[in-house]
Amino acid sequence: MSALTELERRAHAELAACVDAAALRMWHTKYFGDTGAVKLALAQIGKVPKEQRAEYGKEANRVKDALAIAFDAALVKEKDRALERSLTEEVVDVSMPGRNIERGRLHLATRTLREIYSIFADMGFQVYRTREVETDEMNFELLNMPPHHPARDMWDTFHTTTPGVLLRTHTSPGQIHVMREMAPKPVRAILPGMCFRYEQITTRSEIMFQQVEGLAVDQGISMGDLKGAIQAFARRLFGQERKIRIRSSYFPFTEPSIEVDVDCIVCRGKGCGLCKRTGWLEIMGAGLVHPAVLRNGGYDPAKFSGFAFGMGPQRVALLRHGIDDIRLFWGNDLRFLCQF
Ligand code: DAH
Numbered sequence: 001m002s003a004l005t006e007l008e009r010r011a012h013a014e015l016a017a018c019v020d021a022a023a024l025r026m027w028h029t030k031y032f033g034d035t036g037a038v039k040l041a042l043a044q045i046g047k048v049p050k051e052q053r054a055e056y057g058k059e060a061n062r063v064k065d066a067l068a069i070a071f072d073a074a075l076v077k078e079k080d081r082a083l084e085r086s087l088t089e090e091v092v093d094v095s096m097p098g099r100n101i102e103r104g105r106l107h108l109a110t111r112t113l114r115e116i117y118s119i120f121a122d123m124g125f126q127v128y129r130t131r132e133v134e135t136d137e138m139n140f141e142l143l144n145m146p147p148h149h150p151a152r153d154m155w156d157t158f159h160t161t162t163p164g165v166l167l168r169t170h171t172s173p174g175q176i177h178v179m180r181e182m183a184p185k186p187v188r189a190i191l192p193g194m195c196f197r198y199e200q201i202t203t204r205s206e207i208m209f210q211q212v213e214g215l216a217v218d219q220g221i222s223m224g225d226l227k228g229a230i231q232a233f234a235r236r237l238f239g240q241e242r243k244i245r246i247r248s249s250y251f252p253f254t255e256p257s258i259e260v261d262v263d264c265i266v267c268r269g270k271g272c273g274l275c276k277r278t279g280w281l282e283i284m285g286a287g288l289v290h291p292a293v294l295r296n297g298g299y300d301p302a303k304f305s306g307f308a309f310g311m312g313p314q315r316v317a318l319l320r321h322g323i324d325d326i327r328l329f330w331g332n333d334l335r336f337l338c339q340f
Pocket of ligand 1: 169171213214251254
């Protein structure tokens, strides 16, 4: 019995001296482990002389329970202490400035495209996307350029190793795709996307660049509609006071064909470096859709007519922002990209 009293006293004293969770675990193994002191004391019950056994057993169990309760209480207290320690020792200064998350932005080319979309959307044009890998038929033949037609020289073409398959040199083949889907309903569509040309890379030309094609097909569409649409577009993009100039030109898929200039946004027509002293900036090719192209798209040219135009949005951005090197667009230089 005195051994039990001593055990209990010692165990309480050691428990009180435990300073952290590791010490508590060691204490628990020492007293409650398989060969621990409490286990041993309980094992003694059978060896105690019979007349003292009941009293010893009762006391041994009381000591076991008392120590178990004391241990649980010590554990709870240690958890509180640990929390208190972490709150005071590992202080978080909530007033410290945070780390900035850098905001991304859209590429200048994307932003220009979206501006163009929204201007034409207001005029009832929907965006229609078509493929970048095209057939010779779509890129040339159905646009009124049979094989060996000299006008094909206007487009330096990337051919693939599959005969008749090429990288589109312009977005115009999209005209055939959209007409064939819509015919005989009217069309108001703009066709944006990447084009490819086998050209020398310079400050003014790249082997890949975007175009935005526009197409309107309906009954009774005239040159006046084309002119009105282009003027409205140019004024919204370059400024309300802009003038446009129309020059006659040639494209196999339009008749008549025109090229469109706006008066220079820098010198307002007087002549400067940007407009190369001409006072005008060329922004697009356009025209009335050639009857053969209308027919290839599934429309009867006796009933339907249409206008089409094509422009390079990067060139538009170049003019608007006074950028002097088109290679900057795909150069991925943040010093350039972050300016917009
Ligand atoms: N496809 C022409 C090019 O790549 C641009 C163009 C001119 C498109 C006149 C048209 C158009 O739709 O009517 O240079």
